[in-house]
Amino acid sequence: MKNLNIRSWIIAALVSISFSATADATKDKENLYEHGNKMHANHCLKCHTDDVYTRDNRFVKSLNALTRQVTRCKNNTGVPWYDKDTEAVVHFLNEKYYKF
Numbered sequence: 001m002k003n004l005n006i007r008s009w010i011i012a013a014l015v016s017i018s019f020s021a022t023a024d025a026t027k028d029k030e031n032l033y034e035h036g037n038k039m040h041a042n043h044c045l046k047c048h049t050d051d052v053y054t055r056d057n058r059f060v061k062s063l064n065a066l067t068r069q070v071t072r073c074k075n076n077t078g079v080p081w082y083d084k085d086t087e088a089v090v091h092f093l094n095e096k097y098y099k100f
């Protein structure tokens with residue numbers, strides 16, 4: 001009986017740890033999306049609107065190409081972004097428009 005109690009306690013603890021890890025991961029994704037959304041709105045609508053992401057002849061065809069294009073545009077813009085910021089904008093554009 002004693003053993004059983006310990007075992008169920010351990011199982012309960014493991015389950016709650018894995019639940020909170022999932023919740024954290026979801027929260028991280030939301031934060032990344034929101035951060036990307038903000039960075040994009042502040043810096044990326046100077047030369048083109050978001051129509052370029054949905055036009056018929058858009059040239060970005062993969063997640064890799066999207067990362068390269070965001071980096072290229074970022075470098076042209078001269079914004080001092082960290083890799084984390086670029087990553088957030090790639091995530092945001094992919095979730096909202098490209099869906100690779």
Ligand code: HEC
Nearest residue numbers: 043044046047052053058059060069070073074076077089
């Ligand atoms: C200095 C001007 C300029 C700025 C600022 C700029 N871009 Fe661009 N971007 C361009 C040009 C030019 C193109 C190519 C458009 C075309 O071919 O019609 C382009 C195209 C793109 C594409 C590819 C669209 C497709 O066809 O799939 C993406 C993605 C993109 N930009 C993302 C960004 C992001 C993210 C930012 C903010 C860091 C940004 N751009 C800021 C000039 C800019």
